[in-house]
Amino acid sequence: MLQAQSLILSASKSEQKTNFNHRSHMAIKKLTRANTLATCVALLCAQSSISVLAQEPVPDFEKLGTIKLEEMIVTSQKRQESLQDVPLSVSVIDGTKLNEAGIENLEDLSMYVPNIHFTETGISTQVRVRGIGTDNSQGFEQSVGTYVDDVYYSRAQLFRAPMFDLERVEILRGPQSILFGKNSVAGALNLTTAKPTDVFEGYFSLSHEFEHEQDEFNGVLSGPLSENFRARLAVRYYEEDGYTKNTFSNEDEPSTEEETIRLTLDWTPLEDLSFLLKFEQSEFNTKGRAFEITHDEPQEGRTTNFARTLTSLSQPALDSELNFERQADYPEFSNNNLSNITLTTKYDFNDYTLTLVTASVAFDYIDQCDCDFTASEVVHLELEEDYEQFSQEIRLISPSDNTFEWIAGVYYQDYEQEFDDRLNILGSNLLPSLAQVNPALASFVLLADTSLDRDFEQSSDTWAAFAKATWHVNDKFDVSLGGRFTREKKSASKVIDLFTPGTDEVINDPLLGFVYLSAFRAENEQATVSFFPGTVGQPILNGGYNVSGNRSESSFDPQLILEYHLNDETMLYGSYTTGFKAGGFDPRSNKVGAFASGTAPVNQVDEKEAFEFEDESSTAIEIGLKTSLADGRGEINIALYNMELDDIQISQFDGGVGFNVGNAKETRVSGAELDGRWLLSESVIANFSASWLDFEYEDFKNGNCYVGQVPNGVDTTGDGNLDTCDYTGKRGVYTPEFTLNLSLSYETNVYGDVDFFGFIDVQHVDGHNVHVNLDPLGEIDAYTMLNARASLEINNFSISLLGKNLLDEKIISYSANAPLSDSIFGTNTFYSLIRRPRTIALETKYVF
Template identity: 50%
Template sequence: MNRASSSLNLLKNPLYTAISLICASSVALAQTSEPKILEEVLVTSQKRVQTLQEVPISVAAVTGEKIERMGIENLEDLTAYVPNIHFTETGLSTQMRIRGIGSDNSQGFEQSVGVYKDGIYHSRAQLFRAPIFDVERVEVMRGPQGTLFGKNAIAGALDIITARPTNEFEGQITAGYETEFKTKEVNGYISGPLSDNLQGRIAVRYYDDPGFMFNTTKNRDEPDSEEKSVRGSLAWQPNDKWDILLVAEHNKFDVQGRAIEITQDVASISTTPPPGGVGGLTFQQILGASFGASIDSEADYRRQINSPEISNNKIDSLTLRADYHLGDYTITSLTGGLRFEYDENCDCDFTPVDFFSLDMYEDYKQFSQEIRIASPEDRAVTWIAGAFYQTYDQSFDDDFNIPLTSPLQVLVRDRAIPAYQVQFPFLQYSPRFGGSQVARRFNQSSDIWAIFAEATWRATDRLSLTLGARFTEEDKDADKTINVLDIATGDIINDTDLANIFAIIFLTDTEQGTGHNVRGSRSESAFTPAFTITFDVNDDIMTYAKISKGFKAGGFDPRTNKASRFEFEEEKVTAIELGSKMRFLDGRSEMNVAVFHMDYEDLQVSQFDGAVGFNIGNANSTIVQGIEIDGRVQLTNNLLGTYGVAILDFEYDDFTNGNCYFGQQPDSTVGNDKFCDYTGLRGVYTPEVTINAGLQYIQPIGSLELAASLDAQWVDKQQVHVNLDPRGEIDSYTMLDARLALEAENWVIALLGKNLLDEEIISYSANVPLSETFFQTNTYYSFLRRPRTIAVEATYRF
């Protein structure tokens, strides 16, 4: 369970904090004699350059300056600065959620949060782990964005805009060192003109992190990661009609170990003694008594893993954007090529005992092309229209390995689980069990095309109506095989007894045999309209109302062990949002408010099956609603305040086919499948309240500047267990980051602190494989976020 550290008194009551900050801003502004207007933030969330206050959706923008200043390395770091967005890494995938909606554990899922880089869709979960460096800004759009961003942005969209080449020569290099865990980082770029109409930019990043957990079995720190990134871009203006941008990027990041440890261990409910033990023991006691293995089950950044754990990742992307100005119209061509591959080994029994290991490999290739035309912006009716095409090929392999030394041989040979003997009297021991593996092979391909348009009519000086729609069609094909192989030779083992053993371990559809060879094809189409009314109350207050439809494709699950669950259905949403963008006090204060209600149909959910796999199901109806408030306040000429409040209500309105957590009494049974009714419950990562507050202070000191930043986020208690086990609810926590810097024209020296309150934050929990099915204990493994870190940074600009 999460151990919450003591927090600052100011932040113990988040609502009081937000209200106090807003009230304090008014007092400070009233006393300031020299007004300073807030700088406008430009965004492209509507495929046009607009100020943040003009956009009639709930959108947050984090500038490249903020990302650099606060040491934001990746999407996980970004979540500490934007309410209602969540990021987590699991043992099998990476997940991102907006307003509690995201994609769970399956390499077959399209992503509910559409992540884009320079307008190119990054559609697979593993791409979320890529670093963020040398960017202009990151835009976070909450709620379905189906018209302009496509079918899978059903929860929202996140667009990473990289820094463009400059017309003037400039460069920068930054080196950082974290004192507690010895993390080292170097970032740099060079940018400038190559000729009169050609500019170039190259950016590089190197990151070396020995890890913040200690593996007591291997006597080393983990996860040990090394990241190398390079991006090159060229901007070319052959004449006054063309603007062409080419961006090529390569990322390589390799990791040994994981930020996983066993965090809870509830005693066995079985009265049948496991081998060499007695009934009523914890998993820790059983491992010690039966196998001489020692584990600790506290959340203390100490883990016990013996098998090799690696994650080697490589991502390559190429983006070509060409803007052609045809009179007052702009034609844009956006071409993207993307490939990634990774090779992982997971000690997924999460113990120092050689029960089993899991090897995974994925190779993904994607090509996309978008062409759109935008009308002039100074007309009573403005519009944008276009067409989109994307194709991808994906292969995913994973091998469940039983080593020759695995104690599972003893458990099966001695029939240590009487329940299995009763349910499966045919079970016989096979001497070929050790040294075998269950190999899953999955291939998937997709072709997508879409047409879209959006038009805005300025009916009066204050009233605008916007109508948009997108029609999407996708053809998807997939196949999967499961076979039992000899690890040494790779040959298929035709052994009925061995197949039966794996059938029980994997909880497959049938009582005898695990192998299956399945194929599937899907052809889906979707029409996703949106309608927005915008009304300017006056020059400083804009209000809007929007209703929209969203769609996320169905597909095929590469990791389920049940042929009957190979295919899953698409999900849909109808969303209503009411909002306002407001300026106060002569442009020195801004406040944005959004009230939303979203009705999801057939929400895709993946949950642990209690053995070694995950099953995907569709929740018939899910209601998500809430309020988001954010803003900026120029408190004085030297002090800027920011704030954000998100209140989220999430409820499964009709979800009768959820996977039960350990010990939960099933509400229904279909064949071997046991289901629990989750109707009326909240989902994972749905804190009721999230509060953000920040201060940025700049004070000239002669020719230098003293710059200080303080950012805090309070997150309410929430459920992080994939099967909604009540023990998986974590307490509220406060993230506090700060930066103190001395800046000159060409150099910066800074001290940066993250998680200064040293909160111990569990970001994901699930049951340890086999603990439930073999030992009947309620044992959890969890991912933990990094504890307090303090780093020094030095920057040189030229």
């Protein structure tokens, strides 16, 4: 309810234009640059409100007669609304800020949005909002739903797609089950790509980073092809040498090459009818990885760590210092392809809007990993995945500005998935040679020239119906009520077999099967002979691994929102929302009963039940305040929230070569957030935010134990011994208590047609645990990130210097135990992903 002009970020075609003519472009920048980013300085009330990191325009001071913030219009509720009027916790970053801050992927966003975390792991990209997210598993959908042009991206692999030529990114916190729906238990990311324009325009940009030889090219052409037909072509190419040195191969890693092309066609055959068709194809490939060994010590009662053990076996030296150096002997790569075809049809009639979104999304990748993270031949993995998804959404929106407003729709989605990973042990592998130095491992000689293969297939069908209505009781009080019914069916199968490397020839050798069971904790089809009769206390060692299952589940999720406007500048709101994410099947566990919580012997565990994990759900209560201060020069938003989550889906490393999936029974997350922006002068604007997060597992007794931890959870094998660990009362991974952000931007005319623009962005993050099994040694210290940019703009040309992580912080973003370091070598050894060190890039850009 600010009394100011409106900047429409997503509205009619005329409002979607971005005029790249020099003088119009400079005018837009003067309106846009003033709000560079959010993030602040005070701890209090953190996590929910609306952090506008989008560069928000500074108004025409001569017309207004005073300095005021420009009103922001967003579409996070599928309607055009002032950001200050949205009774949700939303952060927005517009396309200008994305470009100027060099935000190239989802991980870069965490620098600018409070209480959100992104990190790449060995096999996925994880996204968390308010501490809630999804772990490593190709069987998981995401607890934080990601939507690109209203199309749901269900798989973590899709998060690795490059981000470019975007109109904006909206981050919604808390369950978004009504309008976004599919699996948005913790929040949603809503990405909107730039659309074709009514006038011919475009730009070309080229940047070079000096330390790691990063080169990036972006090009855009947009404009009309006829009176009612427009097109936009966007291309991106990126390459870099890598920021970690592999001292074994003397190569910088990971070397990266990314290519993306997007063609968007906009046809308006009638004034009230439009078709928007988007084709997108991406290839993003890497060689090597950024993982290194960062911790290496012997287990209690032993004297030799992993490095000394390898040296004693005449293996290459292992470096466990945090120094951006690693060792790997096996050629590593990741080759990824992504395609997206989306057709959006809109028809306006009698002030109603009917929208149909039809989409086909597919990806495939091949990964080869030296997953022992040493220069010795121990664990070499090959991973392949193919995924195809089709979705259709139909929604109808009522006219705005009536006493009653509503939106209703239906949604359908299906997908097919194939995932296969294979552990290859060639004749030169270290494991068979261990038989010569350790009589207890004599059977390892059988491992030479064999492979362990996990073959997983899954399919799913989902449909949903949703509606939301708002009653404007009077000019101060609004009531919104919504609901979504979802029905989902899944079927999956999985088999673990032994093969001859490089072939499809199955090795039917029960003894070899039991060697794999002993060495890798991997049940398999070949190990089907019992060493015991199966009586209580003497469970069958293994019954093979060939399982399949079907699931069918449904959920109804309601939402209630109350809004009260104290005056034109201040709004209070409260909301009650639930969220739901369906259960599924575990593709990477090597043990049929890995997460069985009963006391039955393994041979009595229902294989299909153990193969599955259950649905997760959330219930959130949030209250907030949004207000404008100092005659429109400032805004402050406060939000408090509490979330209760049941059966969070958890994936934890088993110490061998597998990940076990199950559910944490009860979890509580609460917190607060303060954020805002302030126009300090005609040339300077500040954005700030602070978040506080309290996270606790209230009932989670079947967690994987970290190395050296004494089991105190449950007995999953029926042998009378506890073999899991109780995580009840602990904080989860990636849950810093406090996060503070501050951004200052400055713009001025230097002389004539020469303008200067600069910003400084600072983020401080509290210490938190980054180890997948919550090993206390995985706790990292608090850190501070500093980014900055300085630009000179002359007519249609600009040159900029951009620095990231200018304090050169060494930040571990992910840690886990090196495979087999615990089970075979008797050590507690971490491999970790280190975030990129300081980078300084020079960018040139030409706009027309």
